[in-house]
Amino acid sequence: MKIAFHAPLKPVDHPVPSGDRLMALLLLSALEALGHQVSVISALRTYLKEPDAGRYADLVQQASAERAQIAKLWRDHRAPDLFFCYHPYYKSPDLLGPPLCREFGMAYVTAESSYSERRNIGAWADSQALVKKGLDLAAVNICFTGRDRQGLIDITPSTITAMLPPFLDQRLPISLVATPERGRLITAAMMRDGNKLESYLMLAAALEQLGDLDWRLDIVGDGPMRQTVEAAFAHFPANRVMFHGLKARDDLAAMMARASIFLWPGCREAYGLTYLEAQAAGIPVVAQNDGGVPEVVIADKTGLLTAPGDITAYATAIRSLLTDESRRTTLAKGAARFAREERSFEAATARLGNILETHVHKD
Incomplete structure (x- = not known):
């Protein structure tokens, strides 16, 4: 199929790395691996940090102009068969896909949609109304977690959903042989306010209770809250905690292969692709049963x-x-097997292909 792809929360070429950007890229790659002709149809970002009516009105106006340009392009050339939208929710509604799909009679698919009634505040209420219309219009809404899927069904029981569990980047070097060093711990996450900072602070507090053990923690990540994160770990003895900043994918994989345990509390984490990357490197995870x-x-x-x-x-x-x-080693083997086999890019691509074949019918 010819597929128009749109990520209203964060465009795939956004300069700031994040799990959202990575998942959008992974979905693009999976669609292309299935043989589809995929194009990113717009870089319009509809993110609303606060329910600001004025900002929302501006976005609606920008989207209207963007739709007009896209529609002209499609009238002059063949329109796509499918509009695929990644991660529409109350803070970043899809202002392009549903109207274009109705105008051109094409199929609509969402991935990682979510809906939260308690967010029906100001402009967010308007944006959620659009999200719900998109859910109803979609041939299928692809969900990465059972929690998100249940949330959609609770809002509209007739909503068509399918599960695609989070999966690994196909470019990840998982052929590295794990050489875990006893006591070497690692964590990797952006240093932002909110849930990320809360997780860092929780990790520091937990490690305070382990001063009698021999351990060393490598921290990979950066962001606007780095000074606050560094302050939270500053009281530990020298050489206990090392800050490495951002690392390239291969470098991080090599660091994980030398670690013995991956630590990240994951306060209200959506799911966290880094957990899969750590397990693929052959190390077990300690996290919270949260999100x-x-x-x-x-x-x-x-x-x-x-x-x-x-x-x-x-x-x-x-x-x-x-x-x-012994227990750590058993979990490490289970982690590697789970990530490399059940959550591989190849397995996910096959699942995605089955979902589209089942729910999207191209004449």
């Missing part, structure tokens, strides 16, 4: 999951793997 984390870390098989917000439980889980090498 979409259980979709990418299988409790007691690929890692340990603790109750949300329980710092002592989190510290205890880390201690158990630092002091029980």
Whole structure:
């Protein structure tokens, strides 16, 4: 098929790395691997940090002009068979796809849509109304977590959904042989305010309870809250915690292969592709049973999951793997098998192909 692709939250060429940008790129690659002709139809970003009516009106006006240009292009040439929208939700509604699909009679598909009734505030209420219309219009809404899928069904029971669990980047060097160093811990995440910062602060608090053990933590990541994150770990003895900034994919994979445990609490994490990358490197994860984390870390098989917000439980889980090498090794093997086989790019591409073949009918 000829597919128009749009990511209203963060365009695929956005300069700031994130899980959203990576997943958009992975979906693009998977669609192309299936043999489809895919084009990114617009770089329009409709992100609304706050329910600002004036800002929303500006976005609607920009989208109207963008749609007019796209429609002219499609009238002069063949229109796509499918409009594929990644991650429309109340802060970044799809202002392009549904109107264009209705005008040109093409199929509409969303991936990682979400809806939250408690966000029906000001302009967000208007944007969510558009998200809901898109859900109803879509031939299928692809969900990455059971929680998101249930949220869509709760809003509109007739909504058509399909599951595509989060998956690995096909460019990830998973052929590296794991050479774990006892006591070497690693975490990797952007340093932003909100859930990311909360996770960093929780990690620092948990490690305070493990001062009697021999461990070293490598922190990979950067962002506007770096000074705050560094301050949270500043009281640890020298050489306990090392900050490495951002790392290229291959370099991070090599660092993970030398680590023994991946740590990231994941406060209200959507799912976290980094968890899969760590497991593919052959190391188990210690995280919280929060948000979409259980979709990418299988409790007691690929890692340990603790109750949300329980710092002592989190510290205890880390201690158990630092002091029980047999258990750590068993989880490491399970982690590598799960990530490399069940959540491989190839397996996900096949799942995506089946979803589209089932729900999108091209004449």
